[in-house]
Amino acid sequence: MTTLAPTTLQGRLSSELGRLRDAGLYIRPRVLEAPQRARTRVAGREVVNLASNNYLGFADHPFLKERAERYLREWGAGAGAVRTIAGTLSIHEDFESQLAEFKHTGSALVLQSGFTTNQGVLGSLLQEGDLVVSDELNHASIIDGLRLAKATKRVFKHKDMQDLRRVLAENPTDGLRLVVTDGVFSMDGDIAPLDQIVAIAREYGAVTYVDDAHGSGVLGEQGRGTVHHFGFQHAEDVIQIGTLSKAWGVVGGYAAGPHDLRDLLINRARPFLFSTGHPPAVVGALSAAIELVQADPSFMERLWDNTRYFKAELQRLGFDTFGSETPITPVIFGEAEAAFEASRQLLERGVFAVGLGFPTVPRGLARIRNIVTAEHTRDDLDAALAAYQQVGRDMGVIGG
Template sequence: MQGFEHIEEELNAMKEEGLFRSLVPIESDQGPKVTIDGQELIQLSSNNYLGLTTHPKMKQAASEAADAYGAGTGSVRTIAGTFSMHEAFERKLAEFKHTEATLVLQSGFTANQAVLSSLLSKEDVVISDELNHASIIDGIRLTKAARKIYRHVDMASLEEALKASQSYRKRLVVTDGVFSMDGNIAPLPEIVELCEKYDALIMVDDAHASGVLGRNGRGTVDHFDLNGRVHIQVGTLSKAIGVLGGYIASTQSVRDYLIHKGRPFLFSTSHPPAVTAACSKAIDILNDEPELIEKLWNNTRFLKDGLEKLGFDTGKSETPITPVVVGDGAKAHELSDRLVKAGVFAQGIAFPTVPKDSARVRTIVTAEHDEAMLQQALDAFEEAGKDLGII
């Protein structure tokens, strides 16, 4: 069909530069090893930090809910799609997060869009870290508020933006809790102190911190003992929680306002019963099985130390997200391809997901890996890295 020639030209250019990638269908469950094209590979690219996607209690909760309540809900939350289990889960999640209330949306992406597009007006300003997640960036694009960007985790830059924003009705500072490409943790105590000094609201996206940092995986706010000092927490239910969705944890008034004004909430069908029940069970597991988080961090240290000893550049990672920074996009993808041949699935990530000349293979360990798997992965990285002249 004619009309898409400009798109085809761009795709062809990506192929010539070695940056075009196809989707990779997985033929098994999302465990520490997965099957791709009939080959069993060590999985180092999923966000399944605690292995909850296949936890027996999670699977049982999902199955029982589907049997009892059906495959779907048939409506948006504000009309006929709020089941009692939705509100029960939100109350449990609020207690877990030490906030007045929570509201669950279809994804972490839509949660950020709902907050930023509805809570701010042209009288306000949003101040965002330059490396915040794409969902924050897109949420900011939807708001009528003014916007300022501060240099990545640079508190002097943030303070400059706050000083220059005193004429606005409200100032909202937004940061990732854990930055998804580099694995570093936001300096939240310093951010909170600056926000309190300049009377600003603060919003933290804890997508990669939920289930990973804080007591029982409560996130960066709890990790830094800042409960009650952060106005809005956004997170995901699709990474360490192991299922699907996003949440906003804040005050009851923020919840009530978003129910009436948050367009992603208003115009999207509610989560199926199986999803809600499994998410609720995940909170129970976080409370009851803290050893999963301990195992996750033991595995993290093992792989991170091994990569660094081999001479790879792992950037400034402080979390289970450990990038192997290569620089050139085509070479990062070639490293990923070599790893697959050696039995390891670790995806290459290049521009525009990360800045040019900072392409990497991003690894994420889980609580389900064992040291034998991780050592096999390290051996594969060593061989491929030396062959490609990376180390």
Template sequence: MPVTLSDRLSAELSGLRESGLLISPRVLDAPQHARTTVDGREVVNLASNNYLGFANHPALKARAAEYLQKWGVGAGAVRTIAGTLRIHEELEEQIAGFKHTGSALVLHSGFSTNQGVLGGLLKEGDLVVSDELNHASIIDGLRLTKATRKVFKHADPEDLDRVLRENPTEGLIMVVTDGVFSMDGDLAPLDRLVEVARRYGAVTYVDDAHGSGVMGAQGRGTVHHFGFEYADDVIQVGTLSKAWGGVGGYAAGHAGLRQLLINRARPYLFSTAQAPATVGALAAALDEVQRDPTLMERLWANTRYFKAELGRLGFDTFGSVTPITPVIFGEAPAAFEASRRLFDEGIFAVGLGFPTVPRTLARIRNIVTAEHTRDDLDRALAAYEKVGRALGTIGG
């Protein structure tokens, strides 16, 4: 007898439940802010990717409403048939100008962007070398290609050099890395990785989901931070759902990249274009970050303060150098229990365990934003101290 759907679901869910890994998302009852309401309780929010406070920003909401009234609720078709509105192309020109690249294309999410760009560029006979800690969307995007796939040790230019040296090819060579790694909050050493890639004639592909809006002047990203924004042999992709407060993905780089992706990127070819309100909000976000320098200043001042105080209390933040600040608890049950206790103290910070992170490195990932006040952060630090001492994570 074949396995029934009910049996499969029951077995899988029981296994997750018994291992302490079953996820039950909490529900927000108010807009995304530094302080919000979760499951009916007001909390300090350290769980969202709303780095610049744009998710409920008045300027973004006003532009979204303007575009909604003028352009309607939907585009009505895929971009290649009848779904390309003038505002789509204007947003892409705006992104290319902001990123200092020859072209840009907007897709539907950061995840689908990696599928579309990697699948559209790489062919059989090509070589792609990927950082071992790259995001799941990169891993899945590479699985869709027929290129030869190799992995190099995390953020290790010497190991990248070894892999490239041992795998010569006549096809396109691509080095793929996150810009900011989403679980650890560390930066890819792009200056050294690009140097190695160029030695072998390789293109460097940077997923800057957590770097765009965070790193570089005015949030132009990790590629800008390292000085490669004008380089035709560097491709940057990312999401528009984190610092930019909306939803979508982008690919920016060589002047010819956009035109090829219009013809080859399957998520672009087979998905209805983004809604006008979303386009308006994203256009306003790009304007706002350039208009108001205090956004980036507050983001980084809050980041430095929170990291320093966690370190003073004795927590292991895993060497993070970005607003992503992990606090290591070891095994998943300990991280989940810490998250529950923090919530009881009015702090919304989510525990992460295997398979999202390695088994012995379960953590709570905190993201500090420009919107947090010093009072928010002090309240969170007091809760962390209480919970950390109670669980024995820090000394009492």
């Protein structure tokens, strides 16, 4: 009888890492050697930072840091327990009330991250016999969250309203029907047509679920998000989830919607039930961020002024920005090797912007994803544009 030797841990690690290297997918993260700002330091060099999601420049803002320090001193370093046992401090609930008021929803609940929020909400809402219809370009956290749900899953073509209607019509059910979409799509920077999505969902008795990770703090009055941008903030059949990183500069995720949604998640959402509550310093910084964006409209004004300028100049130089409508501004290079090489050359010229290839984006559409922020100055953007012009010409992507 032949006895097969089991795979060793080192063998599995080596083989998997080898596959990643062979496919050109091996990642070695760049390390920032200074705070997350419009200009930071990478590999010993000061660079214009176009790689972060720090839309409003809040990650190192003094107002947030002061509030975080005060909450740290008053409330301690950690929550000490999961929220449902002894880890809910009054500051947690105060912030959730503040967030619900900001979002114009009946309630809000904060979870550990945007990724776990999708897992927690989708897993709590969906049951066997339900139908969930998801945009084909939705974020990985939605895809993974749906894998855990027992509902019937269907996909509609990206922002294709005829296809959405077809999928809903072909999959009748007396269970809950849920249409799931990103508010702003993270790779292309386009905005979901929520006005049409909600209308079609209502025709079929479906609820609309919006992951607004890249819309919150960017779109809508005072940064209230994509749902507010389209006027659905008071709708009982629209659920908002999102992150508290990105525009808000800190960490966490949230779900905002009817009051009963919060109660269900407290009782059913596994990431909430089995993870310690946010540290007080995080809660303090988040509270300050929501206050600051409402008190000072210049953050969003600068964000959009910079966005319009940078996009227009890239297009004038001849780059393809793929129809982006938001501060997420892709520059298409085609194949992954070209995008990675362009990223390397940009870094040599003092611009930190990361190349993305398959499977993060489709084959043939490898790009550098740029995100301008409210903190960038015109000098920052002009320096980045000059570097792009030189790299684009050297690589034959734009004309000389």
